[in-house]
Amino acid sequence: MLRASGATWQESADAAGCHIRTLRKYRDYPECKEYLKDIRKEQRQTAMSKIANALPAVADSLLKVALSEKTRDYAKVSACAELFKIYKEHCTDEDLREKMEVFQEQLASLERGPTVIDISS
16 A cells, blocks of 8 residues: 555565565565555545545636736736636536437447337237
8 A cells, every 4th residue: 555655665665564575576466456556546536536626716716816906917818728728628528428428328229229019919
């Protein structure tokens, strides 16, 4: 876990009470690779959660900078550009999400196969 958190191999080995060569051997085991992958994924999710929680405050700060009479023009341009970029990416993400849902519905329909209607009765 230390290694996945950014510690060096030597720091990780010292904390585990083993030699660095022993620790490096373990990294080749599938279980170890999977564990490190899971830890890194969890760390990314934690970081993204923190960022998502801070986004409303960040947006408020950017809006204050962009709309303030005291802000220099170059800073206003930069703040406005970031706001428009964020908005455009959000719209693009929403559009792609909607298209993905349509594709998933179409794929599910194809996987189910054609609908057969019995007209003989």
